[in-house]
Amino acid sequence: KQEVTQIPAALSVPEGENLVLNCSFTDSAIYNLQWFRQDPGKGLTSLLLIQSSQREQTSGRLNASLDKSSGRSTLYIAASQPGDSATYLCAVDEGGAGKSTFGDGTTLTVKP
Amino acid sequence: DAGVTQSPTHLIKTRGQQVTLRCSPKSGHDTVSWYQQALGQGPQFIFQYYEEEERQRGNFPDRFSGHQFPNYSSELNVNALLLGDSALYLCASSNWDGRPHGYTFGSGTRLTVV
Numbered sequence: 123k124q125e126v127t128q129i130p131a132a133l134s135v136p137e138g139e140n141l142v143l144n145c146s147f148t149d150s151a152i153y154n155l156q157w158f159r160q161d162p163g164k165g166l167t168s169l170l171l172i173q174s175s176q177r178e179q180t181s182g183r184l185n186a187s188l189d190k191s192s193g194r195s196t197l198y199i200a201a202s203q204p205g206d207s208a209t210y211l212c213a214v215d216e217g218g219a220g221k222s223t224f225g226d227g228t229t230l231t232v233k234p
Numbered sequence: 235d236a237g238v239t240q241s242p243t244h245l246i247k248t249r250g251q252q253v254t255l256r257c258s259p260k261s262g263h264d265t266v267s268w269y270q271q272a273l274g275q276g277p278q279f280i281f282q283y284y285e286e287e288e289r290q291r292g293n294f295p296d297r298f299s300g301h302q303f304p305n306y307s308s309e310l311n312v313n314a315l316l317l318g319d320s321a322l323y324l325c326a327s328s329n330w331d332g333r334p335h336g337y338t339f340g341s342g343t344r345l346t347v348v
Contacts, residue, residue: 165339226274
């Protein structure tokens with residue numbers, strides 16, 4: 123059974139700092155990995171999708187990496203801003219059948 | 235281009251009642267998945283619909299059932315509601331051409347069972 127863990131559960135940083143969020147998964151036979159952002163009480167906004175054959179994806183100040191062999195992914199956020207405050211979730215898709223397994227998220231607070 | 239639309243946004247039901255939640259997928263998407271998200275936790279997969287059939291199911295009891303219509307929209311039905319069914323229910327859509335392309339999520343339906 124796939125298990126996804128995100129560490130830390132919460133993180134507070136001053137504005138402008140670069141930071142890394144971690145995601146680990148137990149079964150490396152994944153199809154892809156997706157990072158999402160969730161604001162309180164809201165739905166999920168997709169940030170980055172990494173296919174299993176890829177090593178990283180970039181979008182603006184965000185960079186996500188994937189190491190299937192070690193069962194790890196990281197989300198790097200450069201020059202953090204208060205507007206980045208949210209919960210960040212990673213999800214692994216196993217075999218493309220639509221069943222994604224999520225971690226419990228990292229809640230990020232960026233202080234002005 | 236409309237994203238994933240879910241209705242209603244909020245719902246309060248009494249224990250033992252039945253509820254129906256609705257989802258319209260993003261334009262061009264033909265696959266709909268439903269997730270349950272309890273407070274402080276990540277979403278849990280309920281089931282996925284493709285070509286009007288349930289293709290995959292997570293670890294949820296038969297009280298949870300669904301349907302997909304020819305226009306790809308979907309419903310989630312929950313019977314005999316329990317207090318523990320209180321959660322944010324999320325719908326996600328994607329298109330299937332042999333490869334997944336990631337998922338687009340709706341804003342969710344907040345269900346409160348009292």
